[in-house]
Amino acid sequence: MNKKVKLLIMCFFVITTALFVSSCASYPYHLDLMRNPGIIGQTDANPFRDIHKGGQGTDIDIFYATNREPSGEEDIEPFYANKRGQVLRLGLATVRFGGKDLRWDELKEQSLLKNRKKKYPLEVIGVEEFGVLNTSLSRLDPNRYTPEARKPAEEFAEDINKKLEQTKNKSINIFVGGFRINFENPILVAAELWHYTGYKGLFFAFPWPATPGSVFSYSADLETAMYSSRELRLLLYFLASKTKVEKINIIAYSAGSRVVAGALKDIRLQNPGDDKNTLRSKFKIGQVMFIGADLDKNIFGSLFDDGFHEVPETMTIYLSQVDDTLGIATWLLRSQRMGTITEEELTPETVKYLRTHNDLIAIDVTDAKYSHAEHGHGYFINSPWVSSDLLISLAFKKSPEERGLVRKEGKGIWTFPPSYIKRLQIEVENGKE
Numbered sequence: 001m002n003k004k005v006k007l008l009i010m011c012f013f014v015i016t017t018a019l020f021v022s023s024c025a026s027y028p029y030h031l032d033l034m035r036n037p038g039i040i041g042q043t044d045a046n047p048f049r050d051i052h053k054g055g056q057g058t059d060i061d062i063f064y065a066t067n068r069e070p071s072g073e074e075d076i077e078p079f080y081a082n083k084r085g086q087v088l089r090l091g092l093a094t095v096r097f098g099g100k101d102l103r104w105d106e107l108k109e110q111s112l113l114k115n116r117k118k119k120y121p122l123e124v125i126g127v128e129e130f131g132v133l134n135t136s137l138s139r140l141d142p143n144r145y146t147p148e149a150r151k152p153a154e155e156f157a158e159d160i161n162k163k164l165e166q167t168k169n170k171s172i173n174i175f176v177g178g179f180r181i182n183f184e185n186p187i188l189v190a191a192e193l194w195h196y197t198g199y200k201g202l203f204f205a206f207p208w209p210a211t212p213g214s215v216f217s218y219s220a221d222l223e224t225a226m227y228s229s230r231e232l233r234l235l236l237y238f239l240a241s242k243t244k245v246e247k248i249n250i251i252a253y254s255a256g257s258r259v260v261a262g263a264l265k266d267i268r269l270q271n272p273g274d275d276k277n278t279l280r281s282k283f284k285i286g287q288v289m290f291i292g293a294d295l296d297k298n299i300f301g302s303l304f305d306d307g308f309h310e311v312p313e314t315m316t317i318y319l320s321q322v323d324d325t326l327g328i329a330t331w332l333l334r335s336q337r338m339g340t341i342t343e344e345e346l347t348p349e350t351v352k353y354l355r356t357h358n359d360l361i362a363i364d365v366t367d368a369k370y371s372h373a374e375h376g377h378g379y380f381i382n383s384p385w386v387s388s389d390l391l392i393s394l395a396f397k398k399s400p401e402e403r404g405l406v407r408k409e410g411k412g413i414w415t416f417p418p419s420y421i422k423r424l425q426i427e428v429e430n431g432k433e
Helices: 003-023 104-110 147-164 184-196 215-242 256-270 276-283 297-305 324-333 348-356 384-396 420-429
Strands: 060-070 080-097 121-132 171-176 202-205 247-253 285-291 314-319 360-364
Touching: 060 184, 060 215, 080 147, 080 184, 080 215, 121 147, 121 184, 147 202, 147 215, 171 184, 171 215, 171 256, 184 202, 184 384, 215 247, 215 256, 215 276, 247 256, 247 384, 256 276, 256 285, 256 297, 285 384, 348 360, 384 420
Parallel strands: 060 202, 171 202, 171 247, 247 285, 285 314, 314 360
Antiparallel strands: 060 080, 080 121
């Protein structure tokens, strides 16, 4: 082994340790509330204007569906273990912001500040499992379609419908997390995103069984992501057909992009006779957002050729040239990740498609403020510009131009201009947000 190879291997272990140490789980597990999005902290926008909780606390409920095994006595995880289950379990998790003594008025005030000094930890304090989605049971299970097997899904749908009735926005936003995280992480991320939309619609988490621990679990997680795409597809079928949801939006992060891409591909191929308008009407999928997509760019191209982008109304791909995690994945797997594509790598045909179709959007976040923070992979949380773009899109379904982004003449990818916050302020003043 020559010196160059040894140096590369040493650098790999040093960097991967630094990149993934924050993902390691210890209990009780918590996340600190994300940096305030720029549109909230740096403009006059106030998503909490119509929310009146007075002196109430800050506990909220997040729906979840997981194909993890429930925790056993030998597991350190309090709710679900980092192990594959063979079925999809439906439930509701209670998330607490900032401890039991935090009141809504304080959280609201702090959530409107440009520079918040205080930390507010988020923690899952309990879960209520409804049971197993019966369609996830094996076809060899004779009880798959019995009334008793159907009951958990029916009760779950009823609870979702009750909560949809309480909001004007009848959408469900599903967050699908990435590699090397525990059960609670995607639930907490969903909770903070929901908070900053002003609790519009409902937020949902899909904690597939990624495995915290050694960085060597990466290869196992990639296979588990493929395995989990079936359960996500079953969930999408269920939500579209059994609830009163009007739109289902999906946020796919990192290796979770594989889970989502696989589910969309299966939906497209299982419905070969449906055109895109029929697909969108049947499955009610509105926006799909790929963030830090840990997905081979050539695989993405083959999925596109199979028509997976026709399932949602809009597919958005966030790109970054300062995402060190995807850089390592590219080096490790010897294939470029979709989340690192540049304008120069687009073919003329791709540029033409992006400029003439509004159902596929590419956004480069490289120049967005703080997009490089913490190795650049969590920019949708760390950058107040990117989080603003994500939340505006979810809450208001604005076009990239209406969200303050720019695209040069003849180019296919949208970018964040230096005047991004000023452009957002103009939108707010004009009453467009």
